[in-house]
């Protein structure tokens with residue numbers, strides 16, 4: 026009963042999956058990509074004017090994961106019962122070809138080099154004792170120098186717009202002074218500053234900070250990428266985060282990689298294919314393939330393969346590892362096992378600044394990745410010694426296109442009316458004359474914050490849901506408060522007539538009802554020690570060497586930057602080592 | 618206050634568009650037919666999910682949550698009730714994108730919605746509960762009460778002190794508030810935001826989606842009025 030055999034199976038059609046699929050077909054492998062959601066192309070889903078529809082898009086969330094089939098359970102602490110995440114709110118995972126890469130915003134960062142060796146940096150500067158009890162601070166096991174060629178490669182695929190600071194050791198422009206050296210400039214010139222971003226830039230500069238334009242995978246002009254895929258110039262349409270781009274301006278797997286892959290006879294993509302598990306041999310050290318369910322016909326199929334790549338997104342990757350028996354599940358009590366360990370997120374708080382009524386911020390104008398930021402309080406760029414916390418936050422004005430339903434449902438509260446005529450007056454003023462400033466920060470890993478399988482609730486396929494145990498901890502709350510306190514003088518200098526500075530508060534639990542970010546991380550982290558990481562520095566499972574697990578699951582802690590630039594670089598890094606070393610002699614790339 | 622919704626103007630504009638901009642049809646915009654259906658139905662809309670009493674409740678309540686005033690028409694004139702009725706017939710109304718598998722166990726509010734009810738249930742049970750409350754405390758159905766009394770009831774629901782049968786008053790309030798604001802500000806394709814009046818109020822240009830020259834105009838207001846998906850302008 027020969028199962029169908031291919032060289033490599035890729036689970037998930039997002040950025041991680043698409044990059045690996047491209048690299049492996051280039052290496053001559055036959056590749057099957059399995060995606061649980063539907064086929065999606067810009068020609069159909071992205072067509073104007075149907076795509077310019079807030080209700081259908083960001084409100085009813087047509088492009089996001091359908092929770093009725095599968096979700097997670099969430100609790101704040103280990104003594105609680107975790108309850109199902111029944112309605113999409115705090116985070117918005119993707120589904121369908123392109124994954125969340127179809128409807129992301131496009132802020133496309135590299136990494137702050139010291140974030141890759143955060144434990145070492147903190148210990149070198151402040152000593153071992155500086156690390157709070159219960160915090161699992163770790164290095165990635167790779168350096169910025171290791172990854173630089175792959176950041177460079179990814180930017181040329183994504184068509185990233187930006188302004189460099191240093192290229193090959195020479196200061197070349199007005200970019201982020203804290204950013205590391207680059208082997209080449211951004212492929213596209215910087216995006217324009219919106220009015221809101223421009224006044225933040227001026228005020229931040231006058232305050233002595235170092236403003237820079239966010240690197241954006243929104244094309245500032247026409248571009249043809251490494252694979253011959255084309256992008257058109259972004260017109261700041263404002264239907265960006267949560268939408269697919271009707272102008273082919275926002276980088277997505279659908280626009281920037283799949284058009285090239287689809288022409289390759291070695292590649293095939295199967296949508297509506299929900300992978301149930303990775304099949305292992307009896308030794309549990311080798312994957313033989315995967316079993317998936319056709320969600321239309323409900324038929325189960327097993328495919329055999331030499332190599333299995335998980336690119337199903339952070340928590341889905343962890344879920345697949347747990348249900349398949351790849352690696353040892355993490356147990357926070359005995360502090361053993363690695364799969365589920367170091368689950369992290371992103372701290373984010375959005376403050377609001379009102380300008381005089383003669384000034385219009387036109388908040389509906391914007392692009393997901395455009396804006397102006399400062400890194401003066403990110404990573405290790407400032408002295409943590411007297412502050413006593415680890416981590417930091419960029420601060421930015423990222424006007425991505427505020428639309429009326431989001432503005433109206435979010436308006437009021439905190440002592441002001443949420444309905445009625447006074448509410449309407451305030452809503453109009455806020456919509457026309459205000460702007461948002463975010464502190465988008467790191468989140469450290471803790472011994473009792475982790476992922477495992479839920480004992481009660483199941484998905485539509487009968488598998489246990491993944492359980493998240495997560496809340497905000499004192500270190501990260503204090504970091505957020507410190508950084509938010511830096512916003513006030515800048516906002517005053519912008520001409521604020523009123524401001525609402527928002528920060529986390531001590532004891533405030535994670536709230537699943539309010540959108541924060543979809544920047545979930547960790548749970549199957551990379552590292553140098555198989556006792557404390559599920560993956561080696563090439564994102565290869567320590568336990569099952571023909572499984573590579575690509576995604577933000579590999580981050581040992583959550584960084585201040587958005588994750589996708591790092592995910593893409595890690596994907597190219599892992600692919601490079603698969604191509605140059607693994608395929609020649611399959612087996613562990615690092616001896617445990 | 619009397620409303621000026623420019624209905625006749627809008628109607629002829631729609632007809633004109635249908636004859637001229639066929640490229641949208643050629644491009645396969647399935648929403649054309651829906652848009653026109655909405656247009657003809659607007660004045661004599663027959664609710665499909667709600668009965669007439671429930672519908673009148675929605676008209677009255679949406680008109681208090683989003684009242685008519687110097688800024689804009691209210692929820693009733695904007696078509697919020699029609700919007701909500703039509704939403705009840707979509708996958709959203711049936712809760713098809715929510716995880717609705719049991720057991721249903723209540724927990725701390727910050728862990729999110731845990732009731733076994735989809736939007737259709739929340740409305741059916743919630744409206745009945747509010748009507749019972751209104752009759753008990755004011756002797757009349759909600760729609761027949763004075764605006765101040767309606768506001769009192771909405772305030773009590775928002776405050777969370779009232780249980781509407783199986784549904785906490787606050788849960789129903791939030792559902793109603795959210796859908797009301799959606800009805801005010803969604804594209805008119807869905808039955809609300811009549812005459813684009815919600816968007817006009819905010820200075821939101823709708824489906825223009827092209828700001829190449831407006832990235833930074835030094836704080837000047839955007840000068841062009843809104844356009845809807847079906848091509849209606851205001």
Ligand SMILES: Cc1cc2nc3c(=O)[nH]c(=O)nc-3n(C[C@H](O)[C@H](O)[C@H](O)COP(=O)(O)OP(=O)(O)OC[C@H]3O[C@@H](n4cnc5c(N)ncnc54)[C@H](O)[C@@H]3O)c2cc1C
Pocket residue numbers: 036037038039040041042059060061062117118119120121122123124125126127128129130131132133134266267298299300301336337338339341393394543544575576577587588589590592
């Ligand atoms: C609104 C929004 C805005 C964002 N903005 C930014 C931003 O500005 N900058 C940034 O860096 N990041 C941003 N992100 C995050 C970014 O989208 C993700 O980091 C990125 O898309 C992750 O890529 P991935 O390939 O790892 O996973 P995904 O894109 O999630 O792809 C995984 C795919 O796997 C599929 N899958 C899952 N389980 C299975 C299974 N069992 N079988 C088969 N298929 C499966 C999923 O359906 C999905 O299509 C944003 C996210 C959202 C939602």
Ligand code: SF4
Pocket residue numbers: 243244258259260261262263264265266268269270271272273274275391392393
């Ligand atoms: S803002 Fe730019 S990149 Fe984003 S969807 Fe609009 S045109 Fe595309």
